[in-house]
Amino acid sequence: xxxxxxxxxxxxxxxxxxxxxxxxxxxxxxxxxxxxxxxxxxxxxxxxxxxxxxxxxxxxxxxxxxxxxxxxxxxxxxxxxxxxxxxxxxxxxxxxxxxxxxxxxxxxxxxxxxxxxxxxxxxxxxxxxxxxxxxxxxxxxxxxxxxxxxxxxxxxxxxxxxxxxxxxxxxxxxxxxxxxxxxxxxxxxxxxxxxxxxxxxxxxxxxxxxxxxxxxxxxxxxxxxxxxxxxxxxxxxxxxxxxxxxxxxxxxxxxxxxxxxxxxxxxxxxxxxxxxxxxxxxxxxxxxxxxxxxxxxxxxxxxxxxxxxxxxxxxxxxxxxxxxxxxxxxxxxxxxxxxxxxxxxxxxxxxxxxxxxxxxxxxxxxxxxxxxxxxxxxxxxxxxxxxxxxxxxxxxxxxxxxxxxxxxxxxxxxxxxxxxxxxxxxxxxxxxxx
Numbered sequence: 001x002x003x004x005x006x007x008x009x010x011x012x013x014x015x016x017x018x019x020x021x022x023x024x025x026x027x028x029x030x031x032x033x034x035x036x037x038x039x040x041x042x043x044x045x046x047x048x049x050x051x052x053x054x055x056x057x058x059x060x061x062x063x064x065x066x067x068x069x070x071x072x073x074x075x076x077x078x079x080x081x082x083x084x085x086x087x088x089x090x091x092x093x094x095x096x097x098x099x100x101x102x103x104x105x106x107x108x109x110x111x112x113x114x115x116x117x118x119x120x121x122x123x124x125x126x127x128x129x130x131x132x133x134x135x136x137x138x139x140x141x142x143x144x145x146x147x148x149x150x151x152x153x154x155x156x157x158x159x160x161x162x163x164x165x166x167x168x169x170x171x172x173x174x175x176x177x178x179x180x181x182x183x184x185x186x187x188x189x190x191x192x193x194x195x196x197x198x199x200x201x202x203x204x205x206x207x208x209x210x211x212x213x214x215x216x217x218x219x220x221x222x223x224x225x226x227x228x229x230x231x232x233x234x235x236x237x238x239x240x241x242x243x244x245x246x247x248x249x250x251x252x253x254x255x256x257x258x259x260x261x262x263x264x265x266x267x268x269x270x271x272x273x274x275x276x277x278x279x280x281x282x283x284x285x286x287x288x289x290x291x292x293x294x295x296x297x298x299x300x301x302x303x304x305x306x307x308x309x310x311x312x313x314x315x316x317x318x319x320x321x322x323x324x325x326x327x328x329x330x331x332x333x334x335x336x337x338x339x340x341x342x343x344x345x346x347x348x349x350x351x352x353x354x355x356x357x358x359x360x361x362x363x364x365x366x367x368x369x370x371x372x373x374x375x376x377x378x379x380x381x382x383x384x385x386x387x388x389x390x391x392x393x394x395x396x397x398x399x400x401x402x403x404x405x406x407x408x409x410x411x412x413x414x415x416x417x418x419x420x421x422x423x424x425x426x427x428x429x430x431x432x433x434x
Contacts, residue, residue: 020165021235026068026147030140031100033086037133039075040153041167041390042125048072048133049152050112051120057143063115065139068147072110072123075130081106082134097140104138116145128168130390152235165235166228172394174232177225180401184218187405191412198417206268210412213255217408220245220252243297250293256408257325258286263366263415264333269359270340285328289321326374333370337363358418365414373407 024036042048056066073082082103089099109131110123125131133151154163155171164171191214195203227245231237261282267274274282292314299311340360344353377400384396 020153020167020231022149022151024135024147024149024151026135026137026149027144028137029142029144030091030137031097032091032137033089033100033103034135035082035086035132036135037131037151037153039078039130039132039390041129041155041169042131042153043128043155043168044126045156046125046131046168047152047154047156047163048110048123048125048131049120049154050114050122051150052114052147053118053149054114054116054145054147056116056141056145062139066141066145067113067115067138068145068149069104069136069138070112070114071106071108071134071136072125073108073132073134074127075132077107077109078132082132100136101138103134104136114147114149128391154235164232166232169390169393170228171232173397174225174228176394176398176401177221177228180221180405181218181225183405184214184221184408187409187412188214188218194416199419202417202419204268204417206262206415207417209259209262210415213252213259214408214412216248216252216255220248223248239301242300246297246300247294254286254290254293256404257289257322257329260370260411261325261329261332263411264329264336264370266332266336266339266363269362269415270336282328285321285324289318289325292318292321329370333363333367337367355418362414362418366411369407369410369414373403376403 020040022036024034026032026034050070052068054068085099085103085106089096109125112121112123131153133153135149137145152165153167154165155168156162157164166173188211191211195207195211223245227237227241230241263269265271265274265278296311296314296318299308299314302308302311337360340356340363344356344360347353380396380399380403384393384399388395
């Protein structure tokens with residue numbers, strides 16, 4: 001109940017919206033540049049829709065200099081003409097006005113001056129590319145210039161009838177999340193059927209922990225699909241929904257790491273009890289990881305370049321904790337395999353030996369699978385950054401999702417409820433003919 005209350009409060013208090021419809025507010029007397037939209041993938045015929053309301057208390061300024069300039073540039077133009085100069089601008093220096101003026105005269109795909117008034121305009125891009133949108137005030141003012149702008153970027157859909165808000169490199173993420181939801185649901189039904197149809201003695205507590213992990217994966221994928229669909233349709237995502245999606249993604253990661261670590265330690269399969277010191281260490285690491293994950297909720301939706309030092313510190317701590325969990329899982333898994341081998345090699349034959357051999361086979365398979373989980377994503381990432389283009393970014397996301405699903409599915413198959421009576425039948429005489 002306490003967790004439900006905290007979750008409810010988080011969702012209620014974080015109820016503003018974020019997304020691909022950007023609302024920008026300016027009040028300035030100085031020249032400035034704002035790269036409000038960076039490297040956004042638009043297809044040929046993509047739409048940039050701008051609504052603006054600009055006013056000034058201008059009584060002495062030249063009306064021809066009281067405007068905001070909107071520039072649309074492709075990524076090559078931005079990298080060649082704008083990126084270096086934007087990074088060099090120092091608003092405390094005496095040359096910042098000349099630096100901004102230089103940007104105002106750089107080449108662009110589209111430019112529009114917005115004078116004090118209320119209006120709107122649209123621009124259809126020609127050619128599929130990454131686009132940047134910059135807002136500049138080219139001349140300083142003696143009285144403030146007030147501006148409110150709404151920028152909306154839209155891509156034509158495959159049906160040709162309407163537009164969506166996701167960049168073209170992310171559109172396929174909706175289908176990936178939908179397929180994930182379907183496959184995890186099938187996995188869940190299969191696993192529940194296996195538990196219900198197995199002998200009661202064969203079903204252990206660890207099987208229910210595996211079941212909870214699959215349930216959380218189903219909910220996480222479903223919420224991911226809903227969130228991406230809403231963002232594509234509406235261009236914005238209520239932060240309450242964004243927070244919910246993040247929390248379930250985090251719970252999926254937490255349950256996955258916790259389940260894998262318990263499996264590696266051999267709990268409920270190799271040994272029935274865990275030493276008190278091990279319990280303390282595991283509880284501390286995962287409790288701390290949970291607190292760090294929930295503490296990152298206020299950092300949602302913030303660009304990497306704009307993250308506060310606190311958010312960056314939380315990211316670093318989470319990364320270190322994840323590394324400790326990974327190291328602990330590898331050590332525990334190797335220890336469990338070594339322990340099973342030692343027991344089998346040092347004990348004389350007795351009726352439960354077939355069960356030990358079956359457990360050793362399970363853990364050897366699980367260790368090989370876990371090692372593949374460590375290696376395959378790294379190989380895929382190298383392929384992604386060296387072979388795939390920005391348009392094919394979704395293939396990397398698909399690959400990561402497939403690896404995760406295969407691992408969870410295969411882990412469930414390895415540790416299906418084991419009917420030990422069947423293993424002992426060749427040795428207890430039950431197969432002898434009457």
